[in-house]
Amino acid sequence: MFESLSDKLDSALKSVTGQGRINELNIAETMREIRRALLNADVNYKVARDITDRVKEKATGDEVLQSVTPGEQLTKIVYDELTRVLGGEHVGLNMADHPPTVILVAGLQGSGKTTFVAKLAKHLRSKGHAPLLAAADVYRPAAVDQLRTLADQVGVPVYSVEDDGQIVQDAVRVADEAVAHAKQKARDVVIIDTAGRMHVDEAMMKEVADIKGAVDPNEILFVVDSMTGQDAVNTAKEFNEQLDFDGVVLTKLDGDTRGGAALSIRTVVEKPIKFASTGEKLDALSEFYPDRMAQRILGMGDVVSFVERAQEQYDEEQAQQLKQKIKSDDFDLQDFYDQLQRIQNMGSMKDLIGMIPGVGSQMKDLDLDEDAFKHIEAMILSMTPEERSNPQILNGTRRRRIAKGSGVEVRDVNQLIKQFRDMKKMMKTMSKLTGQGRSMNLKKLMGRFGGGGSNPFPG
Structure with missing residues (x-):
């Protein structure tokens, strides 16, 4: 992930590595290269400008200008800024004091939302929880079957509502009954898979809002396809204005060599990234740590x-x-x-x-x-x-x-x-x-x- 951005940042930082001192001339050239790298990575232009302005301000301080290792000092400053832009600190899920914890998952069709629901169930199960999946995506053909297939692979039950073998198209009812069912069956987490659309529309937003009002979720997660770059950021902004979600899930990061969505979304939406998905396999899900992601972007790996x-x-x-x-x-x-x-x-x-x-x-x-x-x-x-x-x-x-x-x-x-x-x-x-x-x-x-x-x- 982020190969293109990593290469360009590495090239920009190498321009001052080995030089005796950082001066205003070489720092200005390096900042131009970094800003260009960020913009080529589809980072929001305001975010790119903010990063380079803050790096330049810190890099032109007396302490850094007189440093005997300007390359390392500048890399540290860039690392600190990337960590800040990505969120600063890891933010986990909001878990209920009294189970079940209700997690509402929303997102556009094709973003990997349903697959994420199964991945999250597997992740939580590995932590000792007993999840129940609620099939509230009641419109898309075979959506419930897809969820059941994925749930079988991770060993988690699915709750749906049917009438004479037909899926009842009442997402609010499915969510509400799933929470009640979880209490009866001692399931401590309910993950609600909602319907997606090809674009943000009033009907979808109303339905998700109605589900939110009915079950009062502890956590609302918005799933975005990171490969769509700034479109993902803009969609997240629209959803947040309507839904006020708690966190973002970035999917398909393994196919995103640029990283624009990851570096922009935290600043634009002002909500933390909580999970990152890096593949189709159901174990390809990681909790999001800003400092670790910044290290990987700068080619430092992630030993932890x-x-x-x-x-x-x-x-x-x-x-x-x-x-x-x-x-x-x-x-x-x-x-x-x-x-x-x-x-x-x-x-x-x-x-x-x-x-x-x-x-x-x-x-x-x-x-x-x-x-x-x-x-x-x-x-x-x-x-x-x-x-x-x-x-x-x-x-x-x-x-x-x-x-x-x-x-x-x-x-x-x-x-x-x-x-x-x-x-x-x-x-x-x-x-x-x-x-x-x-x-x-x-x-x-x-x-x-x-x-x-x-x-x-x-x-």
Whole structure:
């Protein structure tokens, strides 16, 4: 995400990197480049002007002008301003003191609203909540069926109202009854999926307002397609004037290389961005942290989010068991397969690579195949349990059978076994180094890259 903006900002900031001092001449040229980069990214022109004016004011202060590291100082100032424009601090959902928490989701048709509803349900379920989805999009053909299909994938029930097998076109009734049903079934969150339109119209706004009046939601989220740039911002502004929502959800950020909506919407609408969606998969949803997003825009990665995703896949006991297997050389192909599953559950590879400082920018043009692991999984699943536990028994006959069963060539099986052996050696070596106390302290690593919300520019 934001590749185009990141590249242009990096180029602008490099113009003062290595220079002995910042002066008014080179800062003026850098500000022109930054403003041009922001405008090319479809950032609202008033927001772009505000950012560059504030950066210039701070960059021309005596402390920065006399700095021995002007490039780092200017980067820090730009980082601070991007963080401020994106919202400053993380803002979570408004949860009810007495369940159920009612979340009303609104947005235009095609913005990814219904998919977000399912993603949010999955996210909340992972946090220990028991969501219920209310199918209040009663006009669009197959909208309820779509919601049910998505809900089945995340293991969450859907409430709808039907009469003789036909969907009752009364969204207010659906929402109202869903809340009552949640109380009866001890569901602590109700997420209401409302109808969208191709454009903002009076009928849609009235219906959403009526639902709001009937259920008194704790949280109203407006979903916008970030790829529509300033159109997304303008639509959000119209909705907010009518609905006074609590937060914004940016979808399709994985396809938005510019970032104009993300950088404009907080300032124009004056409402926080609460979630960002970066793919079609139902686990491709993240809570929005302005400081982390600013780091990624400036090519610094996002170590904290990376670690958090890893921690969701491993608990302390599992980590210790894995460490012991590696140390005792018992790590086998079944363990390898299990780790592949955990990695894939962390999200798309492109998104994960973008979180690693210094790596994302180097690999931005690499065409990563999200299905690359499937061939490896197919080969491992074509093995018997004994073969997975003892890869050394894989002779030529067994390898031919595995290749045929997984639809690959024998050379692919040979390559997998070789890579597995090489990886085992490397992991064992790293385990020995760790045992000798040579491992890097994770806290120091995270601190170095701005972990835990700390300043990514120490000193």
